[in-house]
Amino acid sequence: GAGVSQTPSNKVTEKGKYVELRCDPISGHTALYWYRQSLGQGPEFLIYFQGTGAADDSGLPNDRFFAVRPEGSVSTLKIQRTERGDSAVYLCASSFNSRQGGTQYFGPGTRLLVL
Amino acid sequence: AQSVTQLDSQVPVFEEAPVELRCNYSSSVSVYLFWYVQYPNQGLQLLLKYLSGSTLVKGINGFEAEFNKSQTSFHLRKPSVHISDTAEYFCAVSYTGTASKLTFGTGTRLQVTL
Numbered sequence: 001g002a003g004v005s006q007t008p009s010n011k012v013t014e015k016g017k018y019v020e021l022r023c024d025p026i027s028g029h030t031a032l033y034w035y036r037q038s039l040g041q042g043p044e045f046l047i048y049f050q051g052t053g054a055a056d057d058s059g060l061p062n063d064r065f066f067a068v069r070p071e072g073s074v075s076t077l078k079i080q081r082t083e084r085g086d087s088a089v090y091l092c093a094s095s096f097n098s099r100q101g102g103t104q105y106f107g108p109g110t111r112l113l114v115l
Numbered sequence: 116a117q118s119v120t121q122l123d124s125q126v127p128v129f130e131e132a133p134v135e136l137r138c139n140y141s142s143s144v145s146v147y148l149f150w151y152v153q154y155p156n157q158g159l160q161l162l163l164k165y166l167s168g169s170t171l172v173k174g175i176n177g178f179e180a181e182f183n184k185s186q187t188s189f190h191l192r193k194p195s196v197h198i199s200d201t202a203e204y205f206c207a208v209s210y211t212g213t214a215s216k217l218t219f220g221t222g223t224r225l226q227v228t229l
Contacts, residue, residue: 004158033216042119042205042219043159056216091159100215101147101166106159 002026004107006092012113013082021077021110025094032075033104034067035091043091049075050098082114117141119208121220128227130198136191136223138206147209148189149217150180154202162204165189176200201227 005024013019025032031050035043045059049069057067064082069075079086089111093104120139128134140146150162163174170182180191189206203224207217 031215035217035219040221042121042207042221043217045216045218048216059216093159095215098215100209100211101164102215103161103164104215104217105161106151108156108158 004092004094004105006090006107006110008110009108010111010113012115014115015082015084017082017114019079019082019112021079021090021112023075023077023092023094023107025073025075025092026105027073029094029096029105030072031095031098031102031104032069033093033095034075034077035093037089037091037109039088046077048098055098079112082112084114087112087114117208117210117218119206119218119220121204121206121223123223124221125224125226128196128225130227130229131195133194134192134196134200134225136204136206136225138189138191138220140187140189140206140208140218142187142208142210145211148180148182149207149209150174150178150189150191151205151207151219152202153205153222159205162191196225196227198227198229200225 033048034046037043047057052072064080067077089109091109093106095102122137148165151159165182173179206220
């Protein structure tokens, strides 16, 4: 079946601009996660949703970052006033539920470059 | 703070040789442990995970890992590697009380050559 998809695969923007990154999880998965992977680093947790609500947003670096999942399926990560330090690969993952130990299935990521 | 340490950033190995990728985690609570593999231009794929029970866990592609609570380690092993195992390998931990979010190590690049 279809895996987690993310669009766009690559995004180049200028410093100060607004960007939206989209994640389409595996059908039926209620939990959705966003991670950020900087060059040479492992993925870092940003936020996760159980259904429509953000259950844990402790990893969002500042208030320029915001994510929504209005219908409990597709999620959008929004970054305002982008900075060069936001350049990274943004990964989305989904799991059947948020039960601890459940397998998270990752998408291919969106590579964001802020010039 | 909770953390995961992958001691080797790169591991070069010849084809058909055994390999061990090391992972240590900081913990004072129960954990769930994972190994993910990332092939070039692909998403992370789960190799194996430890939730409870037997400390030796077998995964896909002939990989296995052993949970050692006293040493807070979860090292990944394969008795004979193949060229196609060349990839980045990430150890990850989910800590009790933090829901299911994962804390990742910095990764180990496994380079298999002839």
